[in-house]
Amino acid sequence: MANEKKDKDAVALSVPSKGGEPPEEGKKDANKKKNAKEKQEELSEEDRQKKEELELLVQRAQDSDQGVAKMAMEAMVKELKESTSSMTSVPKPLKFLRPHYSTLTEHYSKMPASDLKRFFADVLSILSTTMQKQGSRQALKYRLEGTKEGLTSWGHEYIRNIAGEIGEEFKERSEKGAPVADLLSLVEEIVPFNMKHNAEVDAIDLLCEVEKVQTIEKLCEEPSFSRVCLYLQGLANFAATQADKVMYLQVCMNLYLRYKEYTLALRIALKLNDPQLVSSVFSACEDRLVQKQMAFMISRQKFNHDFEEDDELKEIASGESLSKHFISLAKELDVLEPKLPEQIYKSHLEEKRSTAVLDSAKQNLASSFVNAFVNAGCCKDELMTVADSKWVYKNKDQGMMSTVGSLGALLLWGIDEGLTQIDKYQWSTDNNLKAGALLAFGLVTCGVKNECDPAWALLGEQLEAEDPQLRLAAVVGLGYAYAGSCREDLMENLTPMIVDTACSIECSAMAAVSLGLVFVSSCNDEVAQAILQTLIERQAVENALSGTWPHFFAVGLGLLYLGQQDAAEATLSALDAITHPMGKYAKLTVEGLAFAYSGDVLHVQKMLQACTDHLEESESFHQAAAVLGIALIAFGEECGAEMACRSIDHILQYGEITLRRAVPLALAILHLSNPKVLVIDTLSKLSHDADQDVATGAIMSMGLIGAGTNNARLAGLLRQLAAYYAKDPNALFMVRIAQGLLYMGKGLLTINPLFSDRFLVDPVAFGSLTVLAHSVLHLKNTILGKSHYLLYHVVPAMRPRWLITVDEEMNELKVPVRVGQAVDVTGMAGRPKQITGFQTRTTPVLLNFQDRRKRKSRGKTRSLPSA
Structure with a gap:
């Protein structure tokens, strides 16, 4: 009985929560009220007094007597200006006035127009900076309704807030066509204040918002x-x-x-x-x-x-001194001694997996290219420049042409000596040797202007040669020799070859490419019309636009608009007339090149959109141009390149086989002569891909990202690949080419088109590398076929990665310089260090991709860097 009674008592004591609320919510509300009360009680005597004073001022500001109200507002302004607190907290007067903001704004709306009302508006503008609703722009509204005096006396935070609201208001008014003079009068007050107080970034941002950036020049x-x-x-x-x-x-x-x-x-x-x-x-x-x-x-x-x-x-701008200074650099760094291809391959380190005997002519051809790349610009080697060289005869047919052409790379920039050594081959009875000499003449003068104009004298007459191979070599050689020169006489001679169907399709296409290189970035209308005309005419002939070579018309057309963005609009519209699948390829190629290194996100999205269609392999080749387009547009801007790499990674995982074949090349374009570990690992995996085109493209890309860097990690991976593909002549050929590129110029050269602190792009280098990239897309029919001379399109992109200094008489001078990693100091206050982790060296010095150099002060010596 006693236990039952206890149970009843226990039930009787349970009390439901007040108002039917769950017990937890009731507790939370009670705790909030308790905390608020405690906080109020926590105010110090001084703060409580300040709070009461401000509340009194709020009441007095609403007084009907204007004199009393004005005195109250002036006292409020004084309190706001004199208040100081830590950087991370709101000043106490602002905090205590927050609850009264709505009361003050309501009173303001009822006041008649007067000087007092304008003064009141100034005060409300200050209070609005921390109290207004987001997006209401009340601080600006009250500032415009106020006296417009003392704007800059409220400090940077208030001005930054007003500037942001001016930008939004200006945009809104501009869209409606409303007047903006009152906003511009505020800008004229804010910008000089910012400039005076080292806030140049804020000043420029505001001027950009109101489209008045030119006024910064006066300030x-x-x-x-x-x-x-x-x-x-x-x-x-x-x-x-x-x-x-x-x-x-x-x-x-x-x-x-x-x-x-x-x-x-x-x-x-x-x-x-x-x-x-x-x-x-x-x-x-x-x-x-x-x-x-x-x-x-x-x-x-x-x-x-x-x-x-x-x-x-x-004479200085002609580049004729380039060879002399380069050889001097090689002597200084003790790398002038020629290297044999075997010293590059290091076959004794390769794991022997096969005793298969491969086609010796193909391997000899690979050695010719490797020899040319490794000893480029040094003017001597052990295979071609030695007396009574028989190396050229160890190759067959077109292989002999490319081998003789290698002399152009070996003797690069050395016109006087180079022309003499090549001359003997142009009198040969074998057309392959003569064609090779024409290629070499073009390559040796690449990037150098000579008053005698030897390249045109030697190559011009061969444009009308009966042998198609000689005509082709002359066309390609002229493209190398006069890239970027915009020579009108070349247009007159090469344009007919583009439209002439009597020429071989290869010769016509290469004429388009050569003219593209000669008039690179010039938007030349006559050349563009000739290429468009031949594409439209050939469309009417069955199979005339099928195969590999018609794609190079598109590359030549794109080079004319390289980096010129909207200037290509008319040409892109004209390409809509081509209904053949070639039209899509041409349009994406031209668009990719026109917006190259612009970082334009909208055009990257266009390219990605083109990659989303799931098509048959025969109809999807234009998608490969879209993948290359992503890399071309994102090139040169670090953040954009990283985003492009992520997009390309998705394409690699989910894309069709055509897209995957272009992925290694896109990665290579984004990292030319800049071997990042993650990119090396990705390409290394792709070099073992089941699809041979993906694998060979990845091997070539490994060569391009490591070009001229002597990267030990890449060297080891390429040796492993040489052993892995020992039975596959095509893959082994590409491995050898990649090894040659890796040790290009014995580590003194680069093919990255960016220079001058990565601010400028060399259009000739970028254009020629694009031609090479499109050649690798058609690898089986170009480089692995009979058109391996296309590999020499890497030569116009070769430049020494040096810093040399010369005196007033152009004699080399040794100067101490600091070389370190570049630091982006844009927008930083004061005079921040522009390089980090630097070492002091004496010129000449080699610079890596992200290096920057700074002259160490040394008396009054003036020095002139050559690059």
Whole structure:
């Protein structure tokens, strides 16, 4: 009985939560109220007093007597301005006024128009910075309704907030066509304040928002102009339109010219690819040494500039001294001694898995290419330049042509000596040897201008030769020799060959490619019309656009618009007339090249869209051009390249076989002469792929990413591949080519088109590498077939990765310099270090992909870097 009673009592004591709420929620509310009460009680005596004072001021501000109200507001302003607290907390007056914000705004709306109301609006504008609803732009609204005085007296945080709201309001009004004069008057007050207080980035951002960026020129002073220019150059990469990009760079150039930074102004002019701007920089500069430095820059860009009667500058810009300085560098670093292909292969380190005897002619041809790449520019080797060399006769047919052509790479830039050594082959009775000599003539003069114009004298007459092989070699040789020169006489001679169906399709296609290289980035309309005409005419003939070579018409057409973006619009529209599948390939190729190194996200998305269709293998070849297009557009911008790599990785996992074949090449384009570990590992896996085209493309790509770096990891992987593919002559041939590229120029050369602190792109190098990439897409019918001469399209991209210094008389000079990893200092305050982890060396020095050099101060010696 007693136990039962206890149980009843227990039940009787249970109490339901008040108002039918769950017990937990009731507890939470109670705790919140308790915490709020405790917080209130926690206020110190001083804070409580401050709170009461401010509450009193709020009441007085609403007083009907204007004098009392004004005094209250002035006291409030004083409190707000004098309040100080830590950087991470809201000032106490703002915190205590927060609950009264709605009361004050309501009172303001009822006030009649007067000076007091305008003063009140100023106060509300300040309070709105922390109290307004997001997106309401009340701080700007009250500022415009206020006295418009003392805007800059409230500090950076308030100004930054107002600037952001001005940008949003300006955009909204511009779309509606509403007047914006009141906003611009605020901008005219904010920007000088920002410039005066080292907030150049904020000033430029605001001017960009209101489309008045040119006004920064008047506000820049000597201490700040370099930071302004650096930030504008960074902005140009992310400009919404090409016109905006040009405008930002033009402002930079004007500032550099005003402060006599002529070499930096020339970089901008070259970036804009504008001959008139380049001329204006030269005419503005009067310092002879700086003019010589700029002539070296013109030579590096292979820019077509007329120096009129100035023979000294013309000689520097011609690049004729390149060979002399390069050989001097090789001597200094003790690598001038020729290397044999076997020293590169290191066959004794390969694991012997087979005793199969392969086609010796193919392996000898591989050795010819390897010998040419490894000893490039050194002017001597152990196979071709030795007296009574018989090496050329160890090859067959077209192999003999490429072997003789290798002399052009060996003697690169050394015109006087080179032409003499090649000359004996042009009198041969064997057309293969004569054709090889024509190729070599073109290669040896690649990137060098000579007043005697030997390449045209030797190759021009062969354009009408009866033998098709000689005609082809002359066309290709002229493309190498005059790449980037925009020579009108070449257009007159080569354009008929594009449209002439009596020529072989290979010769016509290579004429289009050569003209593309000669007029690279020039948007030349006559050449474009000729290529479009032949594509449209050949479409009407059955199978005329089938096979490998018609694709090269598209490459030649794309090269004309390399990096010129919207200038290709008319040509892209014209390509819609081609209903053959070739039309899609041409359109994607031209678009990819036109927007190359622009980082344009919309066009990357277009390329990705083209990759999503699931088509039959015979109909999907245009998708390979889309994959290459992704890499071309993202090239040169670190963040964009990383995003492109991720997209390409998805294509690799989920794409059709046509897409997968282009993936290794896309990775190679993004990392030319820059062997990143993750990319090496990816290509290494693909080099063992079940599909032979994917595997051979990956092997070639390994050579391109390691070109000229002597990378030990790649060298080991390629030796393993040589053993793995010992029975496969084609794969082994590609392994040997990759090994030759890896040790290119004995580690003194690079093929990366980026230079001048990765700000400028060499269009000739980029264009010729694109031709090589498209050749590798058709590997079986080009490089592994009879057109292996296409491998020499890597030669126009070869440049020494050096820093050399010369004195006023152009004699080499040893200067101490600091070489370290480049640091991006765009937008950083003060004078941050531009390199990190540097070592002090004496010129000449070699620079890696991400290296930057800084001159170590040394008396009054003036030095002129050649690259």
